[in-house]
Amino acid sequence: MHYGSRTTVGFAEQRIDAVEKSTGNVKYLGDKSFQGMLHAKVATSTEAHARIKSIDTSEAWKVQGVRAIVTGKTFPFPIGPILADRPPIAFDKVRYYGEPIAVIVADHPYQAKQAAGKIVAEYEPLPIVNSVEQAFQKDAPLIHEQSGQYTKLIDNVYPVPGTNIASHVKIRKGEFGKAWAVCKDTISATYSFNLSDHAAMETRTATVEINSDGRVIVHSTSQSPFTIKKIFNQFFNLDVGKVIVHIPMLGGAFGGKGAVQLEPLAYLASNAVGGKLVKLQFEREEDMMTAPCHIGFNATVKLGVNEEGKLIAGQYTFLIEAGAYSDQAAGITRAAALDCTGPYHIPNVWCDSYCMYTNHPYATSFRGYGHPELTFAIERTIDQFADKLQMDPIEFRLLNVIKPGQTTPTQSILTPNNIGDAAKCMTRAKELIGWDGKQPIVSENGLVRAKGVALFWKTSTTSTNAQAGAILKFEADGTVTLTSAAVELGQGTKTILAQIAAERLKMNVSDIHVTMEVNTQYTPHQWRTVASSTTFLAGNAVLAAADDAIRQLKRIGAVALQCSEEDLDVGNGRVYIKAKPDIGINIETVALGYKYPNGHTVGGQVIGIGVHVQRHLTPMDKETGFGDPGPWWSVGAQAVEIEWDESNYHYKIVKAVTVLDGGTIINPMTAAQQMRGGIFLGLSIARGESFEFNEQGVIQNPDLRTYQLMRFGEQPDEYIVEFVETPAEDGPFGARGIGEYGVIGAAAALANGLSLATNVELTQLPLTPELIWRTRRAAYDPV
Amino acid sequence: MIVSNTGKYTVVSLLVNGSSQDIMIRSADTLLCTLRNQLGLTGAKQACGNGDCGACTVLVDGKPMHSCLLLTMEALNSGITTIEGLRHSPVRQAFVDNWAIQCGYCTPGFIVNGHALVTEHPDAEDERIEEWLQSNLCRCTGYQEIKDAIKSALNANNLLDSNGIDTAEQ
Numbered sequence: 001m002h003y004g005s006r007t008t009v010g011f012a013e014q015r016i017d018a019v020e021k022s023t024g025n026v027k028y029l030g031d032k033s034f035q036g037m038l039h040a041k042v043a044t045s046t047e048a049h050a051r052i053k054s055i056d057t058s059e060a061w062k063v064q065g066v067r068a069i070v071t072g073k074t075f076p077f078p079i080g081p082i083l084a085d086r087p088p089i090a091f092d093k094v095r096y097y098g099e100p101i102a103v104i105v106a107d108h109p110y111q112a113k114q115a116a117g118k119i120v121a122e123y124e125p126l127p128i129v130n131s132v133e134q135a136f137q138k139d140a141p142l143i144h145e146q147s148g149q150y151t152k153l154i155d156n157v158y159p160v161p162g163t164n165i166a167s168h169v170k171i172r173k174g175e176f177g178k179a180w181a182v183c184k185d186t187i188s189a190t191y192s193f194n195l196s197d198h199a200a201m202e203t204r205t206a207t208v209e210i211n212s213d214g215r216v217i218v219h220s221t222s223q224s225p226f227t228i229k230k231i232f233n234q235f236f237n238l239d240v241g242k243v244i245v246h247i248p249m250l251g252g253a254f255g256g257k258g259a260v261q262l263e264p265l266a267y268l269a270s271n272a273v274g275g276k277l278v279k280l281q282f283e284r285e286e287d288m289m290t291a292p293c294h295i296g297f298n299a300t301v302k303l304g305v306n307e308e309g310k311l312i313a314g315q316y317t318f319l320i321e322a323g324a325y326s327d328q329a330a331g332i333t334r335a336a337a338l339d340c341t342g343p344y345h346i347p348n349v350w351c352d353s354y355c356m357y358t359n360h361p362y363a364t365s366f367r368g369y370g371h372p373e374l375t376f377a378i379e380r381t382i383d384q385f386a387d388k389l390q391m392d393p394i395e396f397r398l399l400n401v402i403k404p405g406q407t408t409p410t411q412s413i414l415t416p417n418n419i420g421d422a423a424k425c426m427t428r429a430k431e432l433i434g435w436d437g438k439q440p441i442v443s444e445n446g447l448v449r450a451k452g453v454a455l456f457w458k459t460s461t462t463s464t465n466a467q468a469g470a471i472l473k474f475e476a477d478g479t480v481t482l483t484s485a486a487v488e489l490g491q492g493t494k495t496i497l498a499q500i501a502a503e504r505l506k507m508n509v510s511d512i513h514v515t516m517e518v519n520t521q522y523t524p525h526q527w528r529t530v531a532s533s534t535t536f537l538a539g540n541a542v543l544a545a546a547d548d549a550i551r552q553l554k555r556i557g558a559v560a561l562q563c564s565e566e567d568l569d570v571g572n573g574r575v576y577i578k579a580k581p582d583i584g585i586n587i588e589t590v591a592l593g594y595k596y597p598n599g600h601t602v603g604g605q606v607i608g609i610g611v612h613v614q615r616h617l618t619p620m621d622k623e624t625g626f627g628d629p630g631p632w633w634s635v636g637a638q639a640v641e642i643e644w645d646e647s648n649y650h651y652k653i654v655k656a657v658t659v660l661d662g663g664t665i666i667n668p669m670t671a672a673q674q675m676r677g678g679i680f681l682g683l684s685i686a687r688g689e690s691f692e693f694n695e696q697g698v699i700q701n702p703d704l705r706t707y708q709l710m711r712f713g714e715q716p717d718e719y720i721v722e723f724v725e726t727p728a729e730d731g732p733f734g735a736r737g738i739g740e741y742g743v744i745g746a747a748a749a750l751a752n753g754l755s756l757a758t759n760v761e762l763t764q765l766p767l768t769p770e771l772i773w774r775t776r777r778a779a780y781d782p783v
Numbered sequence: 784m785i786v787s788n789t790g791k792y793t794v795v796s797l798l799v800n801g802s803s804q805d806i807m808i809r810s811a812d813t814l815l816c817t818l819r820n821q822l823g824l825t826g827a828k829q830a831c832g833n834g835d836c837g838a839c840t841v842l843v844d845g846k847p848m849h850s851c852l853l854l855t856m857e858a859l860n861s862g863i864t865t866i867e868g869l870r871h872s873p874v875r876q877a878f879v880d881n882w883a884i885q886c887g888y889c890t891p892g893f894i895v896n897g898h899a900l901v902t903e904h905p906d907a908e909d910e911r912i913e914e915w916l917q918s919n920l921c922r923c924t925g926y927q928e929i930k931d932a933i934k935s936a937l938n939a940n941n942l943l944d945s946n947g948i949d950t951a952e953q
């Protein structure tokens with residue numbers, strides 16, 4: 001491994017996409033238009049749960065410019081990434097308000113929209129399941145009567161037929177029952193919140209065209225180009241090689257663009273018009289109501305300690321609200337289970353994690369994949385327990401923090417190499433927030449200041465064969481073009497990969513040209529751009545490709561310099577003799593092969609190829625959860641200081657601290673961007689974001705006016721970001737993943753601080769002034 | 784000016800980034816739609832279509848406006864400036880220098896709005912900056928870097944020419 005003095009890894013190289021983005025010249029998918037393109041629009045369900053009696057398209061057909069109308073009858077089969085339970089267009093039943101019931105194709109978008117408004121569906125209403133708690137009740141109306149018959153696409157999904165449980169994942173470690181009986185003290189608490197939205201500024205878009213030779217060309221705002229190929233292969237019976245997916249840069253994703261929803265719709269639409277290119281672009285309201293959203297959550301946490309205050313037993317019951325279809329919520333159910341304890345050593349663990357159907361829009365992955373949610377429940381419980389035990393909450397955390405040598409809930413053994421230093425993160429966050437145990441502080445004008453902390457962890461739950469590849473193609477001038485299927489969605493991944501390549505090749509990062517778009521026809525396979533996995537997987541692939549290129553450069557260089565390959569080194573644009581660095585040749589003279597003075601040429605173009613695949617990951621045992629689900633755990637601590645106004649229950653966020661151990665930081669500025677953006681997103685959701693449903697299961701706030709994102713001026717007055725860098729031996733230059741981590745502790749830290757300030761235990765999100773008022777009234781002024 | 788109120792198109796001319804352009808519009812076309820679909824100026828984005836996000840911000844006679852809420856025919860007698868016309872704005876460079884860009888989708892709207900702020904209120908303090916930029920949403924950055932960018936552009940404001948609008952590169 002190369003830990004010598006570095007020239008670009010660890011440095012704040014400017015993002016390679018920044019200048020072009022600032023000029024407005026970057027073409028996102030919605031900015032591209034294609035000759036002769038048609039436009040699709042979805043007509044959506046006006047019922048949350050109903051049998052479809054009929055769909056009348058006759059009035060819609062009368063709108064000028066309409067070319068096709070597709071309903072669920074065209075393709076009445078369920079699809080899905082984990083459990084195939086969702087027909088792309090509702091068939092027989094609708095299961096949420098806003099679900100597609102027809103797709104209209106027309107010459108212009110406004111014509112398709114007009115026609116969509118003229119689709120008339122007749123429904124037979126069914127009882128609505130309007131909350132995850134209701135869904136869990138024994139006699140709840142069934143949303144999927146056939147869940148036992150759905151095809152499973154991956155391991156570790158266990159529907160319970162005859163219930164609304166789409167999956168039940170269990171963790172059984174140690175002997176929880178026995179340990180619970182001997183605990184010195186225990187606590188139990190329940191938490192909940194509703195579905196919410198990713199609200200990436202760019203709404204989802206897809207185009208599909210089917211060539212006359214059967215090739216299917218997809219352009220999409222997707223984090224999962226190869227999943228689109230897989231799903232088209234599995235469900236539309238298309239050859240994988242005939243499905244070509246293009247992904248431009250994305251205008252934000254946050255996990256919401258990992259789901260495959262629009263592409264099948266656009267495919268069915270294109271198919272209906274003889275393969276012509278059809279574009280389907282969601283407007284904001286559709287992006288919120290029809291496209292997949294962020295899970296809802298209900299958790300009960302029970303913890304027990306021994307005499308010394310050490311946690312010896314933990315029980316966790318998670319109801320993950322999937323909404324109408326399981327999509328990635330089934331995977332989140334598993335991810336939440338396998339990290340259920342948070343970064344604490346607890347020898348006896350019992351966890352039941354349920355993926356629950358309701359008649360709400362369906363959920364998919366969201367930055368953190370179940371961890372911001374479980375961390376909210378765990379860290380609030382830790383704070384309440386510390387209070388009960390009359391311990392300082394940070395001391396209580398440090399006493400129980402997990403360390404190398406101990407095991408995770410799935411009994412994976414932790415080593416200094418696969419987990420960061422959680423205690424160090426906590427201690428540093430404590431200093432940065434100025435924690436002195438004296439709080440809350442009430443000023444004369446009724447303003448209450450308090451600080452809250454949260455400790456968190458997360459592994460990267462990829463499939464066991466998740467992988468990425470990279471190609472480094474040398475140009476005639478000795479510079480390099482880097483190609484991989486890592487999607488640039490704002491996180492800066494292309495810059496990071498360029499730095500990794502430049503470091504290993506000992507080149508300037510400006511001499512690495514990175515292909516910004518993904519085209520599955522020439523980019524190597526990559527699992528997906530999710531799960532904070534890209535720096536690790538694609539970064540390692542880039543290193544392997546660089547090593548491959550270096551071997552080739554030395555081989556050709558040895559011919560040119562008439563020496564053996566072992567004598568040579570590569571760096572600073574040259575291949576040179578190690579012992580005599582002034583004897584060498586410029587890379588450009590070997591990049592396309594070495595040409596002798598007489599014209600004879602040896603070698604040919606240098607093209608480095610590298611692949612990296614996860615090592616030794618295993619599925620989890622069905623009964624106990626035993627297994628190795630992830631390669632490493634990044635850990636961190638966050639702290640928030642708030643100022644709450646007793647007179648009107650409003651509050652502002654004064655300070656937001658993040659300390660993360662993600663191994664070596666490749667680029668401190670893009671990493672800081674991710675941490676600030678992460679805690680901001682987490683705070684925004686925790687503070688004000690939630691879908692509101694009426695009795696009919698209809699979202700009441702499906703737009704950016706009534707759904708409250710944090711606006712300019714409402715962000716914390718100050719963000720502080722620091723990194724602890726415990727290197728991972730098998731990560732590129734020692735890096736683990738960091739992309740999701742900034743978001744994970746935000747809600748928990750905010751809720752902990754606010755609970756202190758307001759002197760009530762806040763157990764729900766979002767933390768609105770109204771929620772605080774209601775909670776206080778219930779505690780102090782029960783009617 | 785009479786513009787067809789049916790599905791038919793009428794040819795009109797629009798002054799964008801200093802040059803007059805002939806375009807075909809329907810009466811119902813928004814300025815955002817015309818800029819993007821007729822003129823290929825796709826820097827302004829539609830992220831909500833409701834006036835809630837500011838991604839579509841352009842300058843109309845120097846004033847920042849949500850182009851998703853303006854009909855093209857309302858803008859026929861005005862001068863329009865889009866992000867494509869602000870290549871030399873110090874605000875644009877400040878966004879790059881201050882790491883205020885992640886996915887970049889909100890960026891053109893912020894830069895256009897920020898440019899108007901810096902031009903109209905070269906001495907703007909926090910409160911005005913806040914009020915001015917609340918119309919724009921960003922989901923990636925956490926706003927700190929955007930605030931830093933605006934402040935550094937305000938400080939460097941003396942580099943701006945009188946109207947600050949780049950007419951050299953259209």
Ligand code: FES
Pocket residue numbers: 828829830831832833834835836837838839840849850851852
């Ligand atoms: S698109 Fe105009 S304000 Fe959002």
Ligand code: FES
Pocket residue numbers: 201251252490883884885886887888889890920921922923924
């Ligand atoms: S940078 Fe992505 S929305 Fe602002």
